[in-house]
Amino acid sequence: MTPAEKRELLHKDRERVWHPFTQMKDYAERDHLLIEKAEGLYLYDADGNRYYDTVSSWWVNVHGHGHPRIKQAIARQLEDTDHIMFSGFTHRPAIELADKLIEIAPPGLGKVFYSDNGSTAVEVALKMSFQYWQHVGRPGKTKFAFLEHSYHGDTLGAVSVGGVDLYHATFRPLLFDAYRVTAPRISRWENGSPTPEAAEHGVAEALEAVKRLFESSADEIAGFIIEPMVQAAGGILIHPAAYVAGVRELCTRYEVHLIADEVAVGFGRTGTMFACEHAGITPDLLILSKGLTAGIMPLAATLCTDRIYEAFYDDYETMKTFFHGHSFTGNPLACAVALESLRLFEEERVLEHVRTISEALRGQLPRFEPFRHLGNIRQLGMIAAFDLVQDTETGKAFPSSERRGYHVYLEALKEGLILRPLGDTIYYWLPHCTSEEQLHDIVDRTCAVLERLGYR
Amino acid sequence: MTPAEKRELLHKDRERVWHPFTQMKDYAERDHLLIEKAEGLYLYDADGNRYYDTVSSWWVNVHGHGHPRIKQAIARQLEDTDHIMFSGFTHRPAIELADKLIEIAPPGLGKVFYSDNGSTAVEVALKMSFQYWQHVGRPGKTKFAFLEHSYHGDTLGAVSVGGVDLYHATFRPLLFDAYRVTAPRISRWENGSPTPEAAEHGVAEALEAVKRLFESSADEIAGFIIEPMVQAAGGILIHPAAYVAGVRELCTRYEVHLIADEVAVGFGRTGTMFACEHAGITPDLLILSKGLTAGIMPLAATLCTDRIYEAFYDDYETMKTFFHGHSFTGNPLACAVALESLRLFEEERVLEHVRTISEALRGQLPRFEPFRHLGNIRQLGMIAAFDLVQDTETGKAFPSSERRGYHVYLEALKEGLILRPLGDTIYYWLPHCTSEEQLHDIVDRTCAVLERLGYR
Ligand SMILES: Cc1ncc(COP(=O)(O)O)c(C=O)c1O
Ligand SMILES: Cc1ncc(COP(=O)(O)O)c(C=O)c1O
Numbered sequence: 001m002t003p004a005e006k007r008e009l010l011h012k013d014r015e016r017v018w019h020p021f022t023q024m025k026d027y028a029e030r031d032h033l034l035i036e037k038a039e040g041l042y043l044y045d046a047d048g049n050r051y052y053d054t055v056s057s058w059w060v061n062v063h064g065h066g067h068p069r070i071k072q073a074i075a076r077q078l079e080d081t082d083h084i085m086f087s088g089f090t091h092r093p094a095i096e097l098a099d100k101l102i103e104i105a106p107p108g109l110g111k112v113f114y115s116d117n118g119s120t121a122v123e124v125a126l127k128m129s130f131q132y133w134q135h136v137g138r139p140g141k142t143k144f145a146f147l148e149h150s151y152h153g154d155t156l157g158a159v160s161v162g163g164v165d166l167y168h169a170t171f172r173p174l175l176f177d178a179y180r181v182t183a184p185r186i187s188r189w190e191n192g193s194p195t196p197e198a199a200e201h202g203v204a205e206a207l208e209a210v211k212r213l214f215e216s217s218a219d220e221i222a223g224f225i226i227e228p229m230v231q232a233a234g235g236i237l238i239h240p241a242a243y244v245a246g247v248r249e250l251c252t253r254y255e256v257h258l259i260a261d262e263v264a265v266g267f268g269r270t271g272t273m274f275a276c277e278h279a280g281i282t283p284d285l286l287i288l289s290k291g292l293t294a295g296i297m298p299l300a301a302t303l304c305t306d307r308i309y310e311a312f313y314d315d316y317e318t319m320k321t322f323f324h325g326h327s328f329t330g331n332p333l334a335c336a337v338a339l340e341s342l343r344l345f346e347e348e349r350v351l352e353h354v355r356t357i358s359e360a361l362r363g364q365l366p367r368f369e370p371f372r373h374l375g376n377i378r379q380l381g382m383i384a385a386f387d388l389v390q391d392t393e394t395g396k397a398f399p400s401s402e403r404r405g406y407h408v409y410l411e412a413l414k415e416g417l418i419l420r421p422l423g424d425t426i427y428y429w430l431p432h433c434t435s436e437e438q439l440h441d442i443v444d445r446t447c448a449v450l451e452r453l454g455y456r
Numbered sequence: 457m458t459p460a461e462k463r464e465l466l467h468k469d470r471e472r473v474w475h476p477f478t479q480m481k482d483y484a485e486r487d488h489l490l491i492e493k494a495e496g497l498y499l500y501d502a503d504g505n506r507y508y509d510t511v512s513s514w515w516v517n518v519h520g521h522g523h524p525r526i527k528q529a530i531a532r533q534l535e536d537t538d539h540i541m542f543s544g545f546t547h548r549p550a551i552e553l554a555d556k557l558i559e560i561a562p563p564g565l566g567k568v569f570y571s572d573n574g575s576t577a578v579e580v581a582l583k584m585s586f587q588y589w590q591h592v593g594r595p596g597k598t599k600f601a602f603l604e605h606s607y608h609g610d611t612l613g614a615v616s617v618g619g620v621d622l623y624h625a626t627f628r629p630l631l632f633d634a635y636r637v638t639a640p641r642i643s644r645w646e647n648g649s650p651t652p653e654a655a656e657h658g659v660a661e662a663l664e665a666v667k668r669l670f671e672s673s674a675d676e677i678a679g680f681i682i683e684p685m686v687q688a689a690g691g692i693l694i695h696p697a698a699y700v701a702g703v704r705e706l707c708t709r710y711e712v713h714l715i716a717d718e719v720a721v722g723f724g725r726t727g728t729m730f731a732c733e734h735a736g737i738t739p740d741l742l743i744l745s746k747g748l749t750a751g752i753m754p755l756a757a758t759l760c761t762d763r764i765y766e767a768f769y770d771d772y773e774t775m776k777t778f779f780h781g782h783s784f785t786g787n788p789l790a791c792a793v794a795l796e797s798l799r800l801f802e803e804e805r806v807l808e809h810v811r812t813i814s815e816a817l818r819g820q821l822p823r824f825e826p827f828r829h830l831g832n833i834r835q836l837g838m839i840a841a842f843d844l845v846q847d848t849e850t851g852k853a854f855p856s857s858e859r860r861g862y863h864v865y866l867e868a869l870k871e872g873l874i875l876r877p878l879g880d881t882i883y884y885w886l887p888h889c890t891s892e893e894q895l896h897d898i899v900d901r902t903c904a905v906l907e908r909l910g911y912r
Contacts, residue, residue, distance in 0.1 A: 016554040020781025032546040058541040085514040090488040098472040156613030298784040325476025
């Protein structure tokens with residue numbers, strides 16, 4: 001585009017657009033980055049500068065941008081049905097996708113309920129769990145438990161089970177009461193993993209907290225929602241698999257639904273197709289979005305056990321219908337894209353490649369060791385993170401007013417790198433299509449940024 | 457598709473899919489209708505049967521299915537950017553769409569905040585309104601008012617301002633408290649409109665209720681959410697424009713945000729581009745979805761005044777950021793489709809056509825007069841409805857166990873007509889591309905259905 005076009009667009013952006021999760025005044029003196037083209041691992045701005053999309057565009061992108069097979073899938077679907085309503089009606093893409101999801105999901109899940117994004121899929125899970133207990137004669141089970149640092153979306157039901165005070169505290173008067181539970185705290189990392197002692201201690205302590213809560217209150221708890229293996233928005237907090245396994249065990253014992261929110265971690269990001277596989281468990285409700293469509297367009301799914309489904313299945317007059325639905329439920333275009341993405345997973349052996357790159361990523365972590373102020377260097381699958389801290393021994397944070405993460409972000413852009421931090425946590429959330437060569441280049445550039453900012 | 461393929465798909469549908477707003481046992485003996493192709497006003501099932509999509513696929517479709525210009529717009533956009541994150545980054549389709557929306561929306565709205573569906577756009581509006589009052593030093597304004605019979609979506613914030621007990625009562629313990637207000641009740645219709653006396657009486661009574669509430673409680677009310685002109689899911693309840701104008705006046709006087717949910721009625725459905733235009737008013741927050749993308753894929757927008765925006769605009773440290781966002785915010789494909797739809801509105805003079813067909817629809821209403829048990833025959837723009845009632849004088853309903861609406865639905869399918877009822881309310885919600893000839897054919901078929909079911 002011409003410089004004049006660019007100026008005009010950026011002017012309109014400033015005049016008309018309110019960006020998500022953004023203090024717009026941060027852009028008083030600088031523009032949002034105007035992206036003109038996305039291809040593979042790269043975004044190109046209006047001046048032709050190239051950036052590595054190391055955060056998979058907010059953790060959604062899987063096969064890279066502009067994959068030809070995905071484009072073809074959309075074009076093909078457009079020749080049949082664009083969008084039709086999904087109540088009373090059905091169509092091939094939604095059916096085949098549901099069938100495929102049940103096939104690849106942890107065993108024991110039976111039904112798929114579609115919605116449009118992660119937040120709504122969380123709301124579906126919460127409402128299903130809540131209503132289930134009404135139907136089976138345990139109407140006292142009306143509450144939910146969630147983890148500190150958790151993030152499950154921004155609709156008010158999802159916010160009610162959110163544990164990031166920065167995002168969630170403002171809306172307190174609009175939220176329902178829920179039980180906040182201690183998450184595993186890992187004090188020591190080695191080669192990107194918790195040390196065995198740190199893992200054991202963190203898991204034991206966190207499971208004890210769950211057990212205490214369930215002992216006193218399981219009678220009134222419908223479900224416990226977790227982000228299995230990685231709490232993403234709360235700061236890329238990686239948990240040992242033993243925690244997830246232990247939670248499953250406790251949920252079963254105390255008759256509480258385990259709700260696994262794999263919106264962020266699903267579809268291979270942690271090295272396995274679903275994060276629950278690390279622990280070999282099946283949740284009662286599984287929530288998917290983001291990578292579901294390979295990050296191309298909105299779609300979400302809440303999977304549940306047949307047992308839950310059957311509690312709603314009755315004569316209409318019994319009033320057990322699950323009255324929930326969105327206009328674009330089961331959108332055929334999005335379902336066709338999701339199906340094509342899953343075909344790519346198989347045909348291009350994506351998970352094998354993910355394992356290779358995950359190993360390579362782990363191999364790169366020692367390069368961060370020499371830097372000062374880098375704490376908790378950790379990794380799982382395509383995800384790696386560290387925290388900028390004043391003192392790596394004690395974990396003492398920098399004053400938040402220094403906005404250290406934000407400065408890394410700005411500097412990284414100059415280096416052709418999108419390193420969008422969470423506070424002072426710097427992380428990669430790489431698309432599955434990342435090559436080893438690209439990975440090395442990304443780490444080179446990251447080190448250059450840290451060097452320039454004086455972290456060596 | 458072959459009969460074997462059809463059988464297999466329907467089998468999988470039954471095994472794997474949980475449909476929205478559906479008692480799945482209603483489909484124990486019958487299948488969901490398997491749609492294979494959608495074109496213009498028609499859906500085609502797997503046996504090649506054709507159906508008029510008289511409900512615009514849940515009120516979303518605008519230009520008919522499979523419009524070539526829409527397909528091209530998607531293909532074009534796919535060549536540039538599929539999806540990229542919208543925080544820190546921006547792109548042409550989202551900017552141009554925001555600019556266009558502000559241009560065509562009622563005057564005085566300044567900013568566009570994107571989300572993925574109607575429910576999330578409602579949540580955005582509620583949260584913005586709530587947080588606004590915190591920022592301007594009126595932290596006591598934390599509550600919302602809503603109308604009886606209202607429907608604003610299925611996430612728990614939207615459910616909290618929902619007035620349809622059938623959908624909403626179950627979830628009471630998870631909802632925030634809100635004030636339910638009497639809606640205009642229209643006792644008499646003539647030629648599809650309220651008689652002047654009925655309108656006057658209904659409006660006066662309903663505005664009085666708002667005034668009483670605001671007098672006692674405006675100090676604690678952040679916003680009042682309405683579906684302007686037509687309460688859709690609550691039963692296609694058409695309101696006089698004077699009600700909307702009166703509500704605007706009261707909201708201004710008592711300093712309460714007027715939140716207009718035009719998810720269903722926006723983009724020409726009521727005969728004007730936005731329903732608020734009937735009353736010549738601008739809300740403080742305007743919610744759009746469904747027809748925004750011509751009904752092709754999920755996208756939503758919450759528009760607000762600059763005054764609201766500015767209350768959040770400050771140094772980051774003041775903690776006034778609106779922490780809300782969805783992964784697929786501002787999806788470039790959806791924005792490109794929405795832009796193309798708005799171009800079609802202009803180039804094909806869609807609103808002129810809508811006016812013509814709306815008049816023709818009104819002209820058809822007398823054909824329903826001779827039938828028994830048809831009450832409250834009403835119309836606005838492309839929307840028309842009547843209620844099946846035991847007694848049209850008193851409005852006495854049939855026992856709900858008779859499921860009269862449902863039987864009309866089943867019979868209409870045999871007649872090649874998708875007449876999806878709301879309880880015992882039968883309605884049209886026609887796509888803008890409907891021709892006069894198609895309209896006549898639809899009414900012919902509807903009359904045949906009513907005849908066969910003994911309503912003559
Ligand atoms: C007036 C109104 N608001 C909000 C919604 C919710 O939109 P969605 O189904 O896209 O979540 C609807 C959907 O029917 C609606 O009619
Ligand atoms: C774990 C998790 N759950 C839910 C969500 C919400 O999804 P969405 O942004 O699509 O509403 C997110 C989004 O980042 C997430 O990371």
